[in-house]
Amino acid sequence: MNFTVLCFQVYDPLDNQLPYYNSVKYFLTLLRNLGSKMAGMLIKPANLFLAGYSYLKSTLSGNAFVSGMPVSIGIELTNHCNLQCPECLSGSGVMTRKRGFMEIDIFDKLITELQPFLFNINLYFQGESMLHPYFFSFLSRTLNTHTVVSTNGHYLSEENSELLVKSGLNKLIVSLDGMDQETYSAYRKNGKFDTVISGIRNISAAKKKHRSPLHLEIQFLINSCNEHQIPDIKQFAHEVKASLKLKSMQVLNKANIVHWLPRKSKFRRYENKNGEFEIKNNLPDRCMRLWFNPVVTWDGKVVPCCFDKDAEHIMGDLAQDSFREIWDGPKYRVFRKRILSGRHMIEICGNCTSGLKGVRY
Numbered sequence: 148m149n150f151t152v153l154c155f156q157v158y159d160p161l162d163n164q165l166p167y168y169n170s171v172k173y174f175l176t177l178l179r180n181l182g183s184k185m186a187g188m189l190i191k192p193a194n195l196f197l198a199g200y201s202y203l204k205s206t207l208s209g210n211a212f213v214s215g216m217p218v219s220i221g222i223e224l225t226n227h228c229n230l231q232c233p234e235c236l237s238g239s240g241v242m243t244r245k246r247g248f249m250e251i252d253i254f255d256k257l258i259t260e261l262q263p264f265l266f267n268i269n270l271y272f273q274g275e276s277m278l279h280p281y282f283f284s285f286l287s288r289t290l291n292t293h294t295v296v297s298t299n300g301h302y303l304s305e306e307n308s309e310l311l312v313k314s315g316l317n318k319l320i321v322s323l324d325g326m327d328q329e330t331y332s333a334y335r336k337n338g339k340f341d342t343v344i345s346g347i348r349n350i351s352a353a354k355k356k357h358r359s360p361l362h363l364e365i366q367f368l369i370n371s372c373n374e375h376q377i378p379d380i381k382q383f384a385h386e387v388k389a390s391l392k393l394k395s396m397q398v399l400n401k402a403n404i405v406h407w408l409p410r411k412s413k414f415r416r417y418e419n420k421n422g423e424f425e426i427k428n429n430l431p432d433r434c435m436r437l438w439f440n441p442v443v444t445w446d447g448k449v450v451p452c453c454f455d456k457d458a459e460h461i462m463g464d465l466a467q468d469s470f471r472e473i474w475d476g477p478k479y480r481v482f483r484k485r486i487l488s489g490r491h492m493i494e495i496c497g498n499c500t501s502g503l504k505g506v507r508y
């Protein structure tokens with residue numbers, strides 16, 4: 148035994164031969180754990196404050212700067228989908244970006260960096276997340292953060308419903324835009340109404356069985372074909388103990404607006420201004436999402452928000468850079484500045500509901 152080791156053993160005040168050593172060690176470990184837990188608890192609110200402060204300062208001054216990290220993120224597991232909804236870029240087939248499935252390594256890299264700051268993770272963007280062969284592995288990695296999944300409801304078998312309910316997921320959104328096959332598939336092309344209904348019932352039953360706090364939400368996109376069924380969907384949501392969200396419908400192809408527009412103007416996202424249909428939003432030159440809530444595509448590209456469905460505005464690539472480098476990087480800075488100086492000049496921002504009041508019923 149060398150001399151140093153010998154000295155340390157002889158003079159160590161916390162020599163584990165002393166009777167009080169274990170209690171002191173235990174107490175110190177407790178303090179250390181408590182300290183790191185409290186630090187962890189403080190990081191999120193402190194980050195929220197920083198993000199909010201930089202958003203307000205940028206909006207008021209017109210000069211974009213950012214401090215803090217996002218408080219919420221959308222992550223696309225895949226842009227493949229089993230349906231062919233005509234006003235969806237993925238379903239209608241007009242999406243130009245490559246199709247694929249996210250790799251776990253990219254996801255882990257992102258989550259490891261961002262989870263200390265996040266209050267929320269949306270595990271969806273374009274495509275159907277539950278098509279990912281490792282969907283449940285991704286889900287298990289977000290357990291410490293409030294997590295939301297949105298699905299078209301075709302994969303809610305009894306087995307998957309049990310897994311979802313037991314996974315610790317906080318909120319499940321199921322799209323259901325009609326109360327019979329004909330109305331439903333007017334928009335949800337290839338969709339099977341009965342499958343979705345029994346999927347929702349499976350979730351509801353699994354929730355009851357496990358006394359799960361999972362928030363089940365039915366989302367109903369109001370259009371000209373289904374607006375008469377709002378009372379029916381309300382009744383169904385009540386029956387399966389789900390909340391109901393009525394959403395005005397986004398139309399990507401202006402030529403189709405008249406076809407989809409509901410008769411009741413309160414359900415319309417667009418209004419006729421001088422013979423042209425335009426979004427009701429007055430498009431203020433600001434956007435919180437650029438300071439709070441980015442989106443990452445399946446191949447690790449960071450885009451400004453969920454309206455950039457075809458990833459036209461890529462801010463950076465997680466395969467090359469860390470999230471922070473992208474978030475503070477030149478492309479984001481320029482894009483934030485563009486929004487502050489004239490949001491209407493960016494095409495996706497002119498068909499976006501940020502700043503528009505939701506649908507009331």
Ligand code: SF4
Pocket residue numbers: 433434435436437451452453454455490493495496497499500501
């Ligand atoms: S599309 Fe809307 S949410 Fe996205 S960056 Fe533009 S204004 Fe913000």
